[in-house]
Amino acid sequence: MMAIPSLKKETKTQEIKRLPDPPYVLLSLLGYQEPLKPVIASGAHVQKYQLIAQSETHWSIKLHAPISGIANVVEYNGQRYLKITNDFKNDSIVCTPPKVASLNNQDILKVIRDAGIVGSGGAGFPTHIKYDVSDRPITHFIINGAECEPYLSADYALMNQAENHLWKTVQVIQKLLQADQVVLAIEKQHRELKKKMEHQIAQLNINIKIQLLGNDYPQGSELQLIKAVAGKIIPKGSITAHHGVVVSNIGTIAAIANALYLGIPYTERIVTISGEKARTKGNFLLKIGTPISYLLKQMGQDWLPSDHQIILGGPMMGSPIAHSEESISKGTGGVLLLKHLYQKTFNCIQCGYCADVCPQKLMPMEFARHAANDNIDGLQHFNLKSCIECGACAYVCPSDVPLISSILTGKQLIKTK
Amino acid sequence: MNLHPFIKAPRNTTQAIMLDVIVALIPIAMASYLAYGTLALTLLGTAITTAVVTDLLFSGILFGNWKTPLDGTSVITAMLLTFTISPLTPWFVVAFGAAAAILFGKILWGGLGKNRFNPALVGREFMASVFPSILGASSIWATTSFINLPAQDFFTGAANEPVKTYLSSLLYNPSGALGEYSTFLIVLGGLYLTLRKRISWHIPTMLLGVFAISCVVIGDTVNLEYSFAGLLFGTIFMATDMPSSPNNAPGKIYYGAMIGLVTFILVWSGVKFSYLSYSILILNGFSSIISEVFKPNPWGETNNRLQKSEKIALLTIAILGVTFAVIYLHENHALIYVLVVYILYVVLKYASDFRHKLKYPI
Numbered sequence: 001m002m003a004i005p006s007l008k009k010e011t012k013t014q015e016i017k018r019l020p021d022p023p024y025v026l027l028s029l030l031g032y033q034e035p036l037k038p039v040i041a042s043g044a045h046v047q048k049y050q051l052i053a054q055s056e057t058h059w060s061i062k063l064h065a066p067i068s069g070i071a072n073v074v075e076y077n078g079q080r081y082l083k084i085t086n087d088f089k090n091d092s093i094v095c096t097p098p099k100v101a102s103l104n105n106q107d108i109l110k111v112i113r114d115a116g117i118v119g120s121g122g123a124g125f126p127t128h129i130k131y132d133v134s135d136r137p138i139t140h141f142i143i144n145g146a147e148c149e150p151y152l153s154a155d156y157a158l159m160n161q162a163e164n165h166l167w168k169t170v171q172v173i174q175k176l177l178q179a180d181q182v183v184l185a186i187e188k189q190h191r192e193l194k195k196k197m198e199h200q201i202a203q204l205n206i207n208i209k210i211q212l213l214g215n216d217y218p219q220g221s222e223l224q225l226i227k228a229v230a231g232k233i234i235p236k237g238s239i240t241a242h243h244g245v246v247v248s249n250i251g252t253i254a255a256i257a258n259a260l261y262l263g264i265p266y267t268e269r270i271v272t273i274s275g276e277k278a279r280t281k282g283n284f285l286l287k288i289g290t291p292i293s294y295l296l297k298q299m300g301q302d303w304l305p306s307d308h309q310i311i312l313g314g315p316m317m318g319s320p321i322a323h324s325e326e327s328i329s330k331g332t333g334g335v336l337l338l339k340h341l342y343q344k345t346f347n348c349i350q351c352g353y354c355a356d357v358c359p360q361k362l363m364p365m366e367f368a369r370h371a372a373n374d375n376i377d378g379l380q381h382f383n384l385k386s387c388i389e390c391g392a393c394a395y396v397c398p399s400d401v402p403l404i405s406s407i408l409t410g411k412q413l414i415k416t417k
Numbered sequence: 418m419n420l421h422p423f424i425k426a427p428r429n430t431t432q433a434i435m436l437d438v439i440v441a442l443i444p445i446a447m448a449s450y451l452a453y454g455t456l457a458l459t460l461l462g463t464a465i466t467t468a469v470v471t472d473l474l475f476s477g478i479l480f481g482n483w484k485t486p487l488d489g490t491s492v493i494t495a496m497l498l499t500f501t502i503s504p505l506t507p508w509f510v511v512a513f514g515a516a517a518a519i520l521f522g523k524i525l526w527g528g529l530g531k532n533r534f535n536p537a538l539v540g541r542e543f544m545a546s547v548f549p550s551i552l553g554a555s556s557i558w559a560t561t562s563f564i565n566l567p568a569q570d571f572f573t574g575a576a577n578e579p580v581k582t583y584l585s586s587l588l589y590n591p592s593g594a595l596g597e598y599s600t601f602l603i604v605l606g607g608l609y610l611t612l613r614k615r616i617s618w619h620i621p622t623m624l625l626g627v628f629a630i631s632c633v634v635i636g637d638t639v640n641l642e643y644s645f646a647g648l649l650f651g652t653i654f655m656a657t658d659m660p661s662s663p664n665n666a667p668g669k670i671y672y673g674a675m676i677g678l679v680t681f682i683l684v685w686s687g688v689k690f691s692y693l694s695y696s697i698l699i700l701n702g703f704s705s706i707i708s709e710v711f712k713p714n715p716w717g718e719t720n721n722r723l724q725k726s727e728k729i730a731l732l733t734i735a736i737l738g739v740t741f742a743v744i745y746l747h748e749n750h751a752l753i754y755v756l757v758v759y760i761l762y763v764v765l766k767y768a769s770d771f772r773h774k775l776k777y778p779i
Contacts, residue, residue, distance in 0.1 A: 005427070150424065223716060235717025309423065316422040338423050346431040346488060347530035348779035352664030353429075361713040365664065365779060372777040383715040391422035398431045399530070401778045404420045 001216035001224075002357045002392065006150030006315070007281065011274050012190070014282040016157050019298050021067055021088070025289030026074070026081040026327040029063075031055045032124045036063055038073060038082060046071045048092035049265055051116075052082055059126050062116035066267035066287035068092065076325050084289070095263035100172060108176050108260075115259030116266045120251030121220075122313055122331040127252055130241070133177055139244040140230040141179035143170065143253060145186040145193075146213050146220035149314025152334045154270040155250050157283035159186070159193050164204055166250075169257040171206050177246055182208045183229050184250070189215045217316065218390040222247050224359050236360070236386045251333070266330055273299070275315075277308035277337035286328050293324040295335060311336040316391040346399035354393035354403065360386045364393035364403050371406035376417050379410045387411075431529075434659075435489030437613045441606035442496045442654070448599040452591035453504040454565040460595065461499050463508045467515040468495035475524045480775060488529055490536075494518050497537035497654055500596025501647075501694070502544070503557045510548050517543035525763040527775055534701040535661045538694050539759075545691065546756045564591050590646070596654075597646035607653035616657040619666055620673035624652050627677030635685065643684050643692060651693040652676075661701040668704075668711035675733070676700045679740045686744045695747070699739050706732060 029036045036053040046052055046065040053063040065071070065084055068091040074083045098111055113128035121144065147155040158166075174182045186193055194210050201208050213219050213228050226245050227233055234243050251269060258264040267288050273295065274281045280299040292310060296303055303310060303324050311318040312332050328335070354364040363382055370378030387407055394403040449457040468491040476485035485491075495515050502511065518540025526532040545552050571585045587600045596603070610616045628648070632641060656662065656676050663672045676696050683692035700707075710728045714720045746752045 004424070006424070233717050238717075309419065311423050315424040318421060318423070320419050320423070336423075341423065341425055344430060344432075345778065347528060349431055349434070349530040350660045350662075350664045351434065352659070352666075352669075355665045355713065360716040362715055363665065363708075363712055369777070369779045372774075372779070382712070383718065386715045386717065389421075394420075395422045395424065396426050396429065398426075398429050398434055399778065400425075400430075404422075408420070 001214070001219070001359055002396065003215050004150045004217050004316075004395070007274050007276070008151055008153055008156075008189075011151075011272055011281050011283060012153035012156045013160070014153075014157065016161055016270055016283050016285050018285050019290075019295075021086055021090075022287065022290050022294040024069070024083055024085045024291070025066055025287055026076075026083050026291050026325060027053070027063055027066075027289040028327070028329055029053060029073075029080040029082060031061050032059050032118065032126060034059065035080065036061060038071075040071055042072050044071055045069070045087075046084060048090060049095060049267065050093055051265075052084075059129070060113055061118060061126050062114060062265070064116055064265040064267050066289055077322055081327070097261055097263035100168075100260050105176050108172065111259055112256055114265070115255070116330075117252065117255050117259060118266070118330050119249055120255060120269060120331060120333070121249040122317070122333070124329075124331050127248070127256070130246065130248070131173065131176060133241045133246065136241055137244055138177045138179040138241065138246055139181060140226075140246070141170075141174055141177050141182045142225060142229050142245060142247045143182070143184040143208075143250055144220055144222075144225055144247055145184050145190075145250045146225060147333070148187065148217050148220035149316055149318075149333070150217070151274045151336055152272045152314050153274075154272045154283055154333045156190055156193070157272075158250055158254055158270050159190075159197060162197065162200065163257075164200070165257040165261040166254055167201050167204050167206050167208065169253055169260055170208055172260060173248070173253070173256070179246065184208055184210045185213050185220075185225060185229050186210065187215050187219060188212045217392060217395075218359055218388075221359060221388055221390055223388070236388060255330075269328070269330065269332070271328055271332060272334040273336075274334065275308070275311075275336035275338045277339055288328055288330055290328045291324070292321055292326050292335065296324065301337075308337050308339055311338060316395065317389070343400045345401070348399055348401050351398060353396045353398065357392040357396050359390060359392065360388055362387055364407070365401065367410050368401050368403055368406040371410040371413065374413060376413050379414060384410050384414065432487070432489055434615055435493060437610060437615050438493050438654075439489060439496070441609045442493070442500075444602040445500060445596050445599065445606060445650075446496065448589065448602055449500070449504070449595040451566045451589070452598050453560070453563055453595070456504045456563060457595055459508060460502070460504065460506065460511050461496065464495035464499045464511050464515040465492055467512040468492065468498075468519050471516045471519040472524070475520055476528060479524060480528060482528075485528065490523070490529055491519055494522070494536045494540070497535075497596075498540045500650060500654075501537070501541050501594050502552070504560055504563060504595055505557050506544075507551060510544055510551055513547065514540040514544035516540075521760060521763055525767045527767075530660045530779070532660050533704070534698055535655055535658045538655060538698050538701075541694055542691075542698070542752075542756065546753045549750075558593075560592070567591065593644050593647060594650075596650045597644055600646045600649060603646065603649050603653060607649075610653070610657075616653070617666070617669065619669035620657050620662060620676070621652045623670050623673030624656055624677040624680070625649075627674045628681050631678060631681035631685075635681075641684050642687075642689060648680070648693060651697060655693070656697050656700075661704055663704050663708040663711065665708060665711060665713055667713065668707045671711060671729070672700055672704065672707050675703075675736055679736065682737075682740055683744065688744065688747055691747075695743055696740075699736065699743060702739070703732065703736055 038053045048068045055061045069084045069087040071084045109128045117127045118124045255266045279301045366382040469486045472486045472491035477483040518536045522536030522539035523532045572581045679696035
């Protein structure tokens with residue numbers, strides 16, 4: 001765990017801005033564990049908020065049109081998207097919010113499912129399945145406001161401009177889970193938010209504890225967050241609800257709030273645009289599916305792959321785009337324009353920095369050793385399976401030892417054993 | 418495709434680490450220049466030149482990498498080596514030591530970071546074993562007549578004479594090996610490295626603590642002969658060497674404590690000059706095992722305390738066994754055979770299939 005300097009301060013207090021609707025959106029059909037299937041014919045006209053694709057097994061993920069227009073299935077780099085060409089008529093289906101007070105638990109889960117809500121943190125786990133805890137006792141419902149990825153301030157902007165619906169939604173979920181305690185966790189560097197939110201919550205007479213955590217990366221990682229808030233050390237790979245804890249990102253709560261109080265499905269989210277190479281920086285409310293090419297145009301700059309790389313998500317765990325037709329997904333919290341890294345690889349000098357910063361208390365240098373030697377026993381002996389791939393080790397490694405690639409190949413080796 | 422993360426810790430390359438060590442050593446070099454002038458500079462210059470040239474040639478020929486000296490480690494090795502010897506050491510002995518340190522201490526192990534032993538100490542023992550008559554002669558420590566700048570009184574105003582002399586000697590005291598003339602500058606270097614996070618408190622604190630406690634426990638029954646400045650220098654700059662010390666905090670605590678204990682046993686047994694060099698080299702040999710035995714408990718895993726204690730006990734017995742073997746060999750002037758075995762080992766290791774793994778970063 002360590003503090004990472006970034007441009008977060010430059011964007012965090014900026015107001016959430018809107019951009020004009022894009023001429024088209026690209027909605028990935030990747031889904032969670034299995035691809036989504038379009039429920040409309042290619043070339044059909046779709047209304048805004050209309051259901052356009054879903055997964056057919058129990059994950060039951062749904063995708064809705066963020067704009068109205070003509071929908072087509074297209075392919076980029078072997079990945080399928082639904083492309084909706086905007087007719088700029090803003091022709092929307094009629095959204096009638098449910099009467100929240102009269103909903104029972106199954107009704108609430110159904111609202112969440114039908115609004116296509118998945119975790120906004122990036123992993124994309126379907127929220128209605130996470131909240132279906134049946135009769136398991138839940139001691140802690142933790143709302144993750146610890147946006148520990150450097151540069152990103154989308155969650156901060158959301159909490160800074162929180163509306164009452166957000167906190168009422170928390171109350172609804174707390175009742176659904178029968179959670180003893182609700183804790184909103186934020187980082188110490190954002191302590192100014194605490195008073196502001198506490199005041200708002202007190203006026204609504206809702207019981208949410210706001211807890212300040214350290215500024216270290218990766219404080220917002222689920223297991224580290226649970227330890228900090230609930231004091232429970234949960235091994236990686238187990239379902240947290242089995243240990244009495246449910247964690248949701250604040251962005252996910254905002255998406256549920258839209259579904260419960262406005263009747264709107266998950267079709268937009270707050271995204272931070274930042275990075276040393278970004279001409280415009282700030283927090284933007286964007287339609288899911290907004291293409292990067294459109295964002296760049298709005299920012300008045302071109303993508304120069306020789307000069308900078310574009311990252312979706314945070315700089316620690318995000319992924320670089322391969323072409324400018326990639327787009328914002330439900331889990332994209334940031335679009336970063338970063339300069340290329342100048343890698344100067346040396347041998348491992350056994351400095352131990354990687355072990356010092358590893359939040360899972362592993363010895364990452366050993367993964368590099370054993371992955372190079374195809375030594376599966378060695379990888380398992382050093383508990384590779386507990387690695388959460390947060391990238392802290394590679395960030396701090398002075399010799400630029402290929403730690404993340406060793407970890408990924410190592411996990412592949414174990415899988416194919 | 419590039420992998421995450423897409424940012425790096427600023428000013429934290431391997432070269433930056435090595436530069437920090439050099440920065441910490443420069444004041445100590447200046448103290449040696451104050452004390453012995455060109456005598457000190459000549460030895461430092463000889464050692465650095467030989468080490469860099471050896472590194473350049475052998476890394477170039479064996480690894481095909483002609484930029485190795487740029488990592489800065491050969492300069493550090495040369496400086497550390499020079500700081501452990503008398504200013505009267507002949508230049509060719511120093512040149513031999515520096516070359517041996519780089520070749521047998523680092524390159525044949527596979528280069529930067531892969532050495533199991535501290536290269537400077539390896540070079541020192543090569544010198545001591547190959548030139549025992551030169552380095553073992555008592556005349557080599559008769560340096561008084563060569564001193565440029567004698568000990569000074571830095572506290573002219575103060576009244577208490579013994580305290581005054583003592584404090585002055587901490588600042589500057591031109592006796593002993595080239596790196597031992599200023600306790601103050603050694604500590605300053607240590608603090609700098611600690612602040613820059615290039616070393617941590619674990620090894621120095623445990624080493625000095627265990628050594629001090631052992632001295633107190635055994636008491637005044639024997640006359641312990643050691644140099645405090647030398648002990649401090651080795652503690653801060655040699656025992657903390659990254660490649661040859663454990664890479665996790667609990668391991669470092671044990672490692673530092675054991676060097677302290679072994680050093681005390683050696684001093685107590687009457688080993689002169691080389692006590693710290695031997696004890697660090699002994700523990701260097703166990704460093705990777707210590708790293709593994711003390712590997713932190715992974716998140717959510719339960720700790721098998723009994724199994725761990727058992728391993729630690731066996732490890733401790735092995736370390737003490739080696740220590741007593743070293744004392745025996747030292748008393749019988751037989752350590753040269755250990756050196757022969759060491760040379761055979763590194764050469765054979767290099768000649769085995771090991772060299773196909775040179776491209777691996779670890």
